[in-house]
Amino acid sequence: MNNGSYSVEFKVKAGLAGVVVIFLGLAAFIGLTLNWSLLAIFTLLFFLSYPLCWAAWRAWDFWRSSIMRVTAYVQSINMGESGVSLSQRGNSVLISDLVREIKRLQSTHSSNTASTQMLTVLLAQLFEDIPIAIIVFDDDFTLIYANREAYAISEISLLQGMNASQLGFAVKNEKIHHPSLSKSWRSQSSALNYLQQSAHLFTAVNIDSELKQSEQAVQKNLVRVLSHELRNTLTPMSSMAETILSMQQWDTEQVRKVLTRVKTRSDGLLNFVERFAEVAKIPEPSYEYFDLALLIEQTKVLLGSNDTLNFVGQKSGYGDPQLLAQVLINLIKNAVESVDGKGVNIEIQFYIKDTQQHLIVSDNGTGFSNIENAITPLFTTKTNGAGIGLTFVESVLSKHGGKLKLSNKSTGGAHVELLWPSSSVSSVAN
Numbered sequence: 001m002n003n004g005s006y007s008v009e010f011k012v013k014a015g016l017a018g019v020v021v022i023f024l025g026l027a028a029f030i031g032l033t034l035n036w037s038l039l040a041i042f043t044l045l046f047f048l049s050y051p052l053c054w055a056a057w058r059a060w061d062f063w064r065s066s067i068m069r070v071t072a073y074v075q076s077i078n079m080g081e082s083g084v085s086l087s088q089r090g091n092s093v094l095i096s097d098l099v100r101e102i103k104r105l106q107s108t109h110s111s112n113t114a115s116t117q118m119l120t121v122l123l124a125q126l127f128e129d130i131p132i133a134i135i136v137f138d139d140d141f142t143l144i145y146a147n148r149e150a151y152a153i154s155e156i157s158l159l160q161g162m163n164a165s166q167l168g169f170a171v172k173n174e175k176i177h178h179p180s181l182s183k184s185w186r187s188q189s190s191a192l193n194y195l196q197q198s199a200h201l202f203t204a205v206n207i208d209s210e211l212k213q214s215e216q217a218v219q220k221n222l223v224r225v226l227s228h229e230l231r232n233t234l235t236p237m238s239s240m241a242e243t244i245l246s247m248q249q250w251d252t253e254q255v256r257k258v259l260t261r262v263k264t265r266s267d268g269l270l271n272f273v274e275r276f277a278e279v280a281k282i283p284e285p286s287y288e289y290f291d292l293a294l295l296i297e298q299t300k301v302l303l304g305s306n307d308t309l310n311f312v313g314q315k316s317g318y319g320d321p322q323l324l325a326q327v328l329i330n331l332i333k334n335a336v337e338s339v340d341g342k343g344v345n346i347e348i349q350f351y352i353k354d355t356q357q358h359l360i361v362s363d364n365g366t367g368f369s370n371i372e373n374a375i376t377p378l379f380t381t382k383t384n385g386a387g388i389g390l391t392f393v394e395s396v397l398s399k400h401g402g403k404l405k406l407s408n409k410s411t412g413g414a415h416v417e418l419l420w421p422s423s424s425v426s427s428v429a430n
Contacts, residue, residue: 012063016056023052071097122143123375133204136192137164141200153204155180169202176202177355182401182421184208188354237262279316282395285320290318292350292359295325299332302391306343309334313350317357318422323396330393331416338365338414352422355404359418367408 023028024045031041092361123145127134133150137143141164143368151158156178157167170177184205192199240258245251293315300309310330317324335346349360402420409415 009064012060016060020049020052021055024049026305038254093375123147135204137176137200137202137203139198139200141165141176143167143236153181163279172202175354176200178202178204182355190354237266282323282392282399285396285399287319287322289316289318290320290321291315291326295328296348297319298325300329302329302332302336303346304336304343308344308348309346309348311348313348314352315350317350317359319357319400319420320396323399327393327418328361328397330390335361335363335365335414338363338367355422356419356421360416361418362409362413362415364411364413367412367414369408 021343027044027048028041031044036044087369112294123134124147125134127144127145127147129148131149132426134145134147134155135143135150135158136145140209141158143158143164145161146158161168162190164171164176168180170179172192177187181187181204184207186204186207187204190201192201240261244255244258247254271332293311296309296311303309303348332346335344345364347360349358353357390404390406397418397420400417400420405419
């Protein structure tokens with residue numbers, strides 16, 4: 001028995017005892033007013049005390065037993081017993097109203113439980129064997145279902161009946177996210193309605209294999225570009241060296257000319273190596289909220305008098321502002337260079353969907369002439385290009401756990417879409 005219930009019981013007992021004392025005191029006062037003897041007064045009090053005490057005890061017993069029956073009734077309902085009814089002693093409007101509300105609550109709870117069970121069965125039939133992790137929470141974000149793939153994820157723990165926050169999930173703006181599933185997983189949160197019952201669906205797909213395939217493809221492209229560049233540099237150098245070695249007598253002027261060419265070729269190779277190293281020097285991102293509109297404003301120094309830049313969408317982003325500023329500089333620079341000073345129109349959009357940030361940069365330039373190799377390190381179709389701009393952009397996004405999408409617009413021009421996760425807690429607010 002807790003302190004609160006004991007305090008209420010004590011007050012009830014004290015109140016009933018007080019009523020008895022007041023009645024007895026009133027009877028004694030009346031006796032004294034009528035000049036009764038003390039013996040007569042004590043006799044009256046003796047005979048009155050029994051029925052008063054009995055009435056007080058009956059009132060106490062009725063109150064206590066009613067509360068105990070209601071408590072037992074609620075406990076039976078919580079234990080899942082069906083067909084339980086509440087027996088009442090006498091008629092009490094308050095107790096009847098309380099029982100009626102409890103029955104209404106029981107009916108609603110039973111209906112919700114039945115709906116949840118039907119939803120769980122349906123989800124098991126639909127999703128149990130698919131190769132995607134499916135996790136479903138009810139309207140209060142309590143776990144009601146998870147399929148076999150979800151239980152196989154080692155990064156998270158799942159136990160039906162527990163709240164999402166207790167399981168390590170973060171919930172904000174009705175969206176669910178798990179910090180441990182941001183690197184090698186593609187996750188999504190959506191609403192679900194079934195039989196007028198709201199639920200929250202969380203899906204997760206392991207993209208490790210996709211990332212490895214992408215890394216292997218990049219490595220193959222690197223080897224191809226390196227082999228091509230080294231072959232183009234070393235083959236002429238080898239030929240010139242062979243020419244000198246085959247001469248019986250060395251012509252000083254000829255040797256000087258050959259060595260000058262060898263030096264030029266070797267300088268070009270060293271420059272190539274330095275540009276190649278720049279791609280690998282990108283630091284790890286330092287995450288923070290930043291003003292994207294301010295970063296875009298700073299890139300306008302790259303625009304010419306005939307160039308225009310329009311920005312629409314949310315103003316606040318989440319990531320490394322220094323790295324993302326360099327990303328924007330590379331993209332704006334590419335757009336400006338694509339029109340050879342004839343004037344470029346650049347459109348930038350930024351929005352957040354689910355847990356992904358989307359930054360889209362498009363222009364009216366010439367587009368990508370070789371889109372398959374556009375992000376290959378050191379590959380370029382420009383006369384004075386270094387071939388590291390889009391490679392840098394792709395590397396920065398990769399370090400942010402995102403990806404880069406390139407395409408050409410049907411009306412002409414390049415369309416670049418950058419996607420990377422928002423905050424590990426939730427989507428970035430506008």
